Amino acid sequence: MANISEAVKIRREVLKELAKKAFDGTLKDTVRDILYTVVTDDGPRHRCCIYRERSILEERVHLALSQPMDIPLELAAAQALQGKIAKGPVMSMLPSACDRCLADKFMVTDACRNCLAHHCIVSCPKNAIFTVRNRAYIDREKCCSCGRCKTACSYSAIVEIKHPCEHACEVQAITAAPNKKAVIDHEKCVACGACKTACPFGAIGDRSVLVQVIRTLNKRRTYAMLAPSFVGQFGVKVTAAQVVAALRKAGFYAVAEVSVGADWVIAREAAEFTEQVPASKPFMTSSCCPAFVGMIKKHAKEYEEHLSTTVSPMVALARLLKEKDPEAVTVFIGPCIAKKAEALAYPADVDFVLTFEEAEALLTGAGLQAAMMPDEAMGSQATASGNLFAIAGGVAQAVAQAVQAQDGEVTVTACQSEGLEACQAMLKQLKKGELTVNFMEGMACSGGCSGGPGTMNDVRVTQRLVKNFSQTARCGS
Known part of the structure; x- marks a missing residue:
């Protein structure tokens, strides 16, 4: 079998718990127990605290039931058991799960040699690169993210940091502004699932009709x-x-x-x-x-x-x-x-x-x-x-x-x-x-x-x- 990440393990555990409860007829009354079965008091911890982990998990359960995020979990389970499926897109962001990844930007690493040629400085159209203490630095206020400095560097000392989800989407349906949560443009999205696979935080998911x-x-x-x-x-x-x-x-x-x-x-x-x-x-x-x-x-x-x-x-x-x-x-x-x-x-x-x-x-x-x-x-x-x-x-x-x-x-x-x-x-x-x-x-x-x-x-x-x-x-x- 392929290697399984922690995000995938949690997603699969939620699906299995929902299926067990749906088959034994206890889902409506015990759906909230999933939050404590999957995220136990003993850990492990993947987020800042147990409360955020369970908040994210609750959103994941809503999505797995194909129900709106803003209704009580018990009502979501009841509606799924009635065969109801909320209208909406196949792919969704889990509001609490997105970690607001760093903005797309170029960074100078320790590989910088402060060479005499300074190809990075010469290539920058915005004069956004300068040297301090024998190392190049990038002024974020001036940088236009053109990438010329990265291409010009003889030591490959400049790297580009990208949002995994945005980078994986080949139809540009996801935007992730600096320090803001990623957003899916459903007019552009083709539900290929590449973003779901790419997100390291498991913040993107597809709705399921497993219970239905x-x-x-x-x-x-x-x-x-x-x-x-x-x-x-x-x-x-x-x-x-x-x-x-x-x-x-x-x-x-x-x-x-x-x-x-x-x-x-x-x-x-x-x-x-x-x-x-x-x-x-x-x-x-x-x-x-x-x-x-x-x-x-x-x-x-x-x-x-x-x-x-x-x-x-x-x-x-x-x-x-x-x-x-x-x-x-x-x-x-x-x-x-x-x-x-x-x-x-x-x-x-x-x-x-x-x-x-x-x-x-x-x-x-x-x-x-x-x-x-x-x-x-x-x-x-x-x-x-x-x-x-x-x-x-x-x-x-x-x-x-x-x-x-x-x-x-x-x-x-x-x-x-x-x-x-x-x-x-x-x-x-x-x-x-x-x-x-x-x-x-x-x-x-x-x-x-x-x-x-x-x-x-x-x-x-x-x-x-x-x-x-x-x-x-x-x-x-």
């Missing part, structure tokens, strides 16, 4: 839709059959593979490509990554005409399930936070979204461990191509193969990009004709879905396990 999902189990026919990267998320040696058995025992009516939806997407996207490229447009992009789609729609509208109109595998599978069972409640379980935002755009198809982290908490709350479930031979119900959607490059490869199979005269020359900033750069190259390709796969996360912020395992391990599981597919393509 538990409420539906055994009451309605609730289907778990497992993303292709589920293999290995509940333990490296835990098999697919054990994961399915654990979810069924926890109360899910049935478990389906999202890779089946990916197979539908492959066929539809290939047909769309054949119809439109190059007849209507010179190139087309994938549409399965909601953060990539959101980036285009919010930050690069000039490329929206190139975006595939095919729905994602999650939505495709949800529609297939509801066609067969109109009473079905669909719950996507995967590595992606942006899927929570995507589900809001398809309320008739996808009812709930859980990350693997939340699904693990659900199983723990039900008193289950996937590793202890009976094992049996189980192959994927989808193709190998559908399973490989979880790995960067898998979508492009699958579409290229499908187009070739549908129409041998059409050739797909594909490229793929990981990270939203890199995706924007590649789109610009495509628009200018600097890349001679006609299909682009865009993924917000490094490694593709297998590297998403809701994963429980190292991306390299996950990719290897996904490839192994894809070999059990019902057919090889």
